[in-house]
Amino acid sequence: MASSETFIFSLFLLSLISHTFSHHPTPTPTALVLPISKHPSALQYTTTLTQSTPPSPLTLVIDLSGPFLWLSCGSTHHSSSTFKPVQCHSPHCSLLPHSNKNCHKNKTCILFSKNKFTQKVSAGELSEDILSVQSTNGLYPTSIVSVPRFPFLCLAQESLSLGLATGAQGVAGLGHDRLGLPAQLADAFNFSRKFAMCLSPSADAATGVLFFSDGPYAFSPGIDVSKLLIFTPLIHKSSIYSFEYFIKVKSVRVDGKNLPLNSTLLTMISTVHPYGILESSVYEHLARGFIEAANATRVAPVSPFDVCFSTQSENGGLMRPAMPVLDFVLQNEKVFWRIFESNSMVPVGNDTTCLGFLDGGPNPGASIIIGGLQLEDNLLQFDLVSSRLGFTSSLFLRQTDCASFNWH
Numbered sequence: 001m002a003s004s005e006t007f008i009f010s011l012f013l014l015s016l017i018s019h020t021f022s023h024h025p026t027p028t029p030t031a032l033v034l035p036i037s038k039h040p041s042a043l044q045y046t047t048t049l050t051q052s053t054p055p056s057p058l059t060l061v062i063d064l065s066g067p068f069l070w071l072s073c074g075s076t077h078h079s080s081s082t083f084k085p086v087q088c089h090s091p092h093c094s095l096l097p098h099s100n101k102n103c104h105k106n107k108t109c110i111l112f113s114k115n116k117f118t119q120k121v122s123a124g125e126l127s128e129d130i131l132s133v134q135s136t137n138g139l140y141p142t143s144i145v146s147v148p149r150f151p152f153l154c155l156a157q158e159s160l161s162l163g164l165a166t167g168a169q170g171v172a173g174l175g176h177d178r179l180g181l182p183a184q185l186a187d188a189f190n191f192s193r194k195f196a197m198c199l200s201p202s203a204d205a206a207t208g209v210l211f212f213s214d215g216p217y218a219f220s221p222g223i224d225v226s227k228l229l230i231f232t233p234l235i236h237k238s239s240i241y242s243f244e245y246f247i248k249v250k251s252v253r254v255d256g257k258n259l260p261l262n263s264t265l266l267t268m269i270s271t272v273h274p275y276g277i278l279e280s281s282v283y284e285h286l287a288r289g290f291i292e293a294a295n296a297t298r299v300a301p302v303s304p305f306d307v308c309f310s311t312q313s314e315n316g317g318l319m320r321p322a323m324p325v326l327d328f329v330l331q332n333e334k335v336f337w338r339i340f341e342s343n344s345m346v347p348v349g350n351d352t353t354c355l356g357f358l359d360g361g362p363n364p365g366a367s368i369i370i371g372g373l374q375l376e377d378n379l380l381q382f383d384l385v386s387s388r389l390g391f392t393s394s395l396f397l398r399q400t401d402c403a404s405f406n407w408h
Contacts, residue, residue, distance in 0.1 A: 029135030029145050029189050029213075035407070036062065036199060036208035039165035043274035044117075045199055045372065046165055047172055047210060050132040051150075052080035059168050062210070063116060064197070064271040065244035066173025068180055070113045070124065070153035072161035073169070084149070085109075086126040092151040093126055095178040113153050115171075116272050117163030124155035133185070138216035138224075140406045147188045151179055175243025176236065176384055183384070185212045193384040196226070198395075198402035199271070201342070201376040209405040217379060219395070219404040225379045228398065229390030230337075232330040234382070235266065245269045245382060247389055249368055252282075253327040253336070254289040261285060265367035267328070269380070269389070275304075275346070276357035277369035283359040286326075290355055293324035305346065305354035312351040323353075328368070338393045343374045377401045 034047045045062045060069065085108040086092050093109035103110065109126040131150035134141045152170075161169065173180050174195065186193040191213040198217075200208035211217055215226025235246040249265040251258050261282065270277075278286060287307050291298060296309035309323075326339040346356045356373040379402070381390035395401050 027143070029143070030191055031136050031138055031211060031213035032133050032145070032185055032189070033136035033141055033212075033405075034133065034210040036197070036210055036402075038200060038203040038208070039168075040203035042165040043372065044165040044168070045208070045271050046168055049172075051129050051152075053082040053130055054080075055132065056080075058170070059165075060170050060172040061117075061164050061168045062197075062271050063171045063173050063175070064269060065175045066116075066171050066180065067175045067177035067243045068113075068151065068153055068173045069170065070155060070173070071170035073154045073156075080129055082130045082148070084128045085154075086128055086151065092128065092179070096126075111153060113155060115161075115163055120162075122155050124153040127152060127154040136211070138211070138226075139218045140408070145189070147185070150184060150188070173243070174382075176245065176382075177243045180243065182212060182382070189213075194381060196379055196381040196390075197271075197375075198225075198379045198405075199372060199376045200402040201373075202403065207405075207407065208402040215381075217381075218406070219400040219402075220406060221400070221404075223398055223400050225392060225395065225398070225400070226381070226390075228392045229379075229381055230335060230392070231383075231388045231390050232335060232337075234387045234389050236387070245389065246366065247330065249328045249330065250332075251329040252286065253329060254286070255293045255324040256327075257289065257293070259285040259289050267368040267370060268366035269370050269375070271372055271375070273369055273371035275371045275373050277360035277364045277371060278357050279364055279367045280359055280362055282367055283357065286357060287355065290324055290326075295322040296353075299352055302348045302352060302354055304358055305348070305356070306359065307355040308348065308352050309354070310351060311347075311353050328370075337391055339374055340394050340396070342396065343376060343378070343394060346373065 037046050046059050047062055048057055048059050051058050088103040088107050088109050096111055110123055111126055112121055112123050114121045128149040128151055130146055130148050132144055132146045135143050135145050174182055182193055182195045194214050196211040196217055198209050216224040217226045218224050232247050235248055247267050249267045299308050299310045302308050323341040323345055326344055328337040344356055345353045347353050377395050379392045
């Protein structure tokens with residue numbers, strides 16, 4: 001990890017830990033902020049916060065559809081003087097769907113969690129401990145604030161952390177469940193149930209950002225990105241076990257040309273998948289349309305990608321092939337999420353670039369899954385009160401990016 005990113009995270013952790021030993025009261029925050037890092041090999045997005053007494057830093061993988069915060073904590077977590085198992089009939093336990101929890105013989109609240117990277121399911125104990133986070137005015141970080149009894153799932157099986165990025169101790173769930181971080185932090189500080197996420201594509205030197213509450217969301221050089229948002233309705237599945245965020249895509253355009261798709265496409269937004277995933281029939285049309293529109297020479301596939309192009313010119317030098325622009329058309333023709341080359345193509349080696357969408361088979365969970373690649377350097381705001389998604393498309397068009405929040 002590059003020195004600039006290390007400095008930001010070190011500064012962030014130092015301020016969180018030192019706050020625990022300060023007894024000076026701090027004003028009630030109107031918004032919170034967390035840093036986001038991209039793991040270079042796992043291609044997962046992580047954040048860092050502080051929990052327990054004495055304070056302990058936590059690195060957590062971000063799961064946009066996760067129902068709550070869970071930790072593979074074993075026996076070490078019980079050394080915290082503020083750690084407490086949640087009882088069966090407590091308010092936090094009552095927030096869970098009845099069939100998803102059981103009462104342990106010691107009357108503690110037990111529920112199940114799934115590691116989406118390994119597909120393993122494990123039972124854990126719902127617990128509470130102090131959680132410290134950084135507040136913000138939207139321009140830069142301000143004071144450190146704490147939630148005394150923040151609920152999380154404590155999993156005794158260390159094996160459940162397999163598949164997570166190196167150093168990660170669990171998962172930060174941002175799903176629309178009542179135990180998710182957005183709802184719990186909003187309730188703790190009495191601000192709006194909104195959060196905004198901006199992922200940086202760089203795994204070396206850049207730090208993305210996660211805001212809780214409304215804007216401003218200020219990025220250098222003095223741009224309030226919250227003013228750039230375009231909105232579309234969020235769609236929720238009726239299942240009590242569905243915590244994902246969906247939108248409806250009415251049509252897909254490649255360089256302005258509509259693909260021959262017959263119906264509205266249920267579209268999931270995901271941080272778990274590093275690339276876009278498409279139902280097979282959608283993928284076939286997109287791949288064909290992209291190949292026809294691309295002004296580039298197609299080359300052999302490079303796993304896991306099927307559609308790849310050469311970036312080498314006839315004289316052996318490198319060139320920049322013109323790649324099509326992709327539009328996800330939403331509630332009407334004037335509202336669309338535009339995907340540029342930086343969010344559609346993946347450089348592979350020195351002379352190849354590949355389409356960053358994969359064939360997910362007949363039932364990948366949604367007709368379209370918008371993955372991490374498509375989300376990078378786009379700011380997304382999830383408004384859980386009005387049930388709508390705000391998005392910016394690429395911030396490069398505004399001469400800024402997700403690594404341009406002022407952390408200092």
